[in-house]
Amino acid sequence: MNPEAEYVAAIDQGTTSTRAMIFDRNGSVVYSEQLEHEQIFPRAGWVEHDPMEIWRNTRRIAAAALAGAQLQPGEIAACGITNQRETTVVWDRHTGQPVYNAIVWQDTRTDDLCRELAGDVGVDRYRERTGLPLSTYFAGPKIRWILDNVAGVRERAEAGDLLFGTMDSWLAWNMTGGVDGGLHITDVTNASRTMLMDLHTLQWDEEICADFQIPTSMLPTIHSSSAVLGSLRTVGSLPNVPLGGILGDQQAAMFGQACLEPGEAKNTYGTGNFLLLNTGTEAVLSKHGLLTTVCYRLGDEPARYALEGSIAVTGSLVQWLRDNLGIISSAAQVEELARRAEDNGGVYFVPAFSGLFAPRWRPDARGVIVGLTRFADRTHIARAVLEASAYQTREVIEAMEADSGVPLNTLKVDGGMVVNDLLMQFQSDILGVPVVRPVVNETTALGAAYAAGLAVGFWKSVDEIRDNWAHGGQWEPTMADDERSRLFAGWNRAVTHSFDLA
Numbered sequence: 001m002n003p004e005a006e007y008v009a010a011i012d013q014g015t016t017s018t019r020a021m022i023f024d025r026n027g028s029v030v031y032s033e034q035l036e037h038e039q040i041f042p043r044a045g046w047v048e049h050d051p052m053e054i055w056r057n058t059r060r061i062a063a064a065a066l067a068g069a070q071l072q073p074g075e076i077a078a079c080g081i082t083n084q085r086e087t088t089v090v091w092d093r094h095t096g097q098p099v100y101n102a103i104v105w106q107d108t109r110t111d112d113l114c115r116e117l118a119g120d121v122g123v124d125r126y127r128e129r130t131g132l133p134l135s136t137y138f139a140g141p142k143i144r145w146i147l148d149n150v151a152g153v154r155e156r157a158e159a160g161d162l163l164f165g166t167m168d169s170w171l172a173w174n175m176t177g178g179v180d181g182g183l184h185i186t187d188v189t190n191a192s193r194t195m196l197m198d199l200h201t202l203q204w205d206e207e208i209c210a211d212f213q214i215p216t217s218m219l220p221t222i223h224s225s226s227a228v229l230g231s232l233r234t235v236g237s238l239p240n241v242p243l244g245g246i247l248g249d250q251q252a253a254m255f256g257q258a259c260l261e262p263g264e265a266k267n268t269y270g271t272g273n274f275l276l277l278n279t280g281t282e283a284v285l286s287k288h289g290l291l292t293t294v295c296y297r298l299g300d301e302p303a304r305y306a307l308e309g310s311i312a313v314t315g316s317l318v319q320w321l322r323d324n325l326g327i328i329s330s331a332a333q334v335e336e337l338a339r340r341a342e343d344n345g346g347v348y349f350v351p352a353f354s355g356l357f358a359p360r361w362r363p364d365a366r367g368v369i370v371g372l373t374r375f376a377d378r379t380h381i382a383r384a385v386l387e388a389s390a391y392q393t394r395e396v397i398e399a400m401e402a403d404s405g406v407p408l409n410t411l412k413v414d415g416g417m418v419v420n421d422l423l424m425q426f427q428s429d430i431l432g433v434p435v436v437r438p439v440v441n442e443t444t445a446l447g448a449a450y451a452a453g454l455a456v457g458f459w460k461s462v463d464e465i466r467d468n469w470a471h472g473g474q475w476e477p478t479m480a481d482d483e484r485s486r487l488f489a490g491w492n493r494a495v496t497h498s499f500d501l502a
């Protein structure tokens with residue numbers, strides 16, 4: 001590390017957009033650049049991204065962030081990568097060309113395959129080893145789909161010509177040289193979302209790979225989340241900057257929120273919602289529909305684990321209102337529209353667009369709007385859209401409390417939706433606990449910057465990270481208990497109407 005360097009960079013490759021951010025020693029945002037990419041929906045239930053578009057965007061925003069902050073590459077101590085998890089790319093190691101679009105985590109095309117893999121044992125066949133139920137959500141079945149369905153790909157994979165990666169691997173390979181010696185790497189958090197890694201050994205599980213018929217030669221090497229992995233060679237704006245860390249975005253947000261002790265939790269409101277609870281060095285298996293996942297691993301220290309409640313559709317329901325129904329023209333407008341309604345008017349929107357994830361895991365569910373009367377209008381729908389995020393969050397918190405035996409007394413939040421005051425107030429009301437957000441809401445990018453900065457000694461210990469966390473806003477519950485119970489009971493009835501529709 002250049003001892004003069006006073007900044008750390010992070011690339012945050014999200015479901016909706018890619019951000020390049022630069023942070024200073026206090027963890028404050030110095031500069032941020034962002035580009036959205038196309039959401040490709042070739043059929044009902046299918047969701048894809050173009051990996052080349054995302055790589056082009058990454059180079060553009062990295063250059064723009066450095067120029068905007070008026071910094072030279074030598075002033076950047078390290079760069080970290082964080083990413084939407086599970087989204088799967090397979091590419092040719094000789095040409096750098098993907099063999100198919102990236103299959104996104106929300107895509108449900110592998111439903112039959114998952115059922116087939118579950119066989120008589122059921123969806124928990126690999127749960128002890130991977131922490132996960134068999135679900136369309138994870139990368140393993142998506143790789144298998146590409147191998148089975150794209151002409152010639154299985155042969156090329158078996159000949160050793162193809163590489164698999166989640167978006168971190170795809171970007172890391174491209175950023176460290178691509179066809180010219182790019183590193184084929186991932187970290188323990190991303191690998192823990194493939195269903196192919198043993199949660200305890202932190203290595204690929206050969207038996208599961210064989211069951212999934214995935215050649216292990218395609219898989220990246222698994223590294224710690226905070227370690228110098230190489231240097232950037234093909235991001236013109238950041239030559240020779242050390243790549244100091246990789247973390248899945250939800251795990252990065254744990255870092256950015258300084259949830260570094262067992263018992264600490266956060267909820268991120270982005271395309272979906274992801275609530276994680278740090279369980280320390282113990283990988284706790286859930287009895288209530290949550291996932292067990294690697295939270296992070298720093299250098300050679302033992303890995304830390306988390307329980308996770310993943311909700312597939314929250315912010316993307318707001319996007320759907322904007323793009324598919326056109327009743328708002330920007331995501332922010334949903335709040336203004338929802339405020340025009342006094343309450344939900346009896347309307348509930350269950351956004352089971354990818355089935356239901358945690359804690360219900362119902363691949364057979366599909367989206368429904370229930371409770372409609374002639375009275376209901378777009379304002380009630382907007383309100384039901386926002387309330388859906390809060391109800392789904394309450395479901396995963398109840399599961400978390402049942403697993404841990406510890407009641408939640410405050411909810412730490414972050415992500416794109418937390419600027420929505422109506423949602424945050426309703427969240428506090430429906431939970432009956434305060435909701436707190438930090439000053440720096442981009443906790444995902446910040447977490448990746450922290451991991452990278454720790455690896456090069458820019459920050460000396462996690463204590464500095466804890467000290468950087470600053471209280472940015474708070475909402476207190478004001479709803480009466482019986483109203484809270486009545487509304488949540490209505491939600492639970494609404495959810496049953498989404499079942500058996502796929």
Ligand SMILES: Nc1ncnc2c1ncn2[C@@H]1O[C@H](COP(=O)(O)OP(=O)(O)O)[C@@H](O)[C@H]1O
Nearest residue numbers: 014015016270271315316318319331332416420
């Ligand atoms: N004011 C708002 N109210 C409600 N939702 C919002 C608002 N602003 C953005 N969003 C939603 O937040 C999501 C973007 O959040 P972000 O954390 O950037 O997501 P990701 O990391 O998944 O790409 C989008 O789905 C968008 O619809």
Ligand SMILES: O=P(O)(O)OC[C@H](O)CO
Nearest residue numbers: 014015084085270271272
């Ligand atoms: O892109 P985000 O922030 O919605 O995160 C997506 C998750 O990583 C999917 O598991």
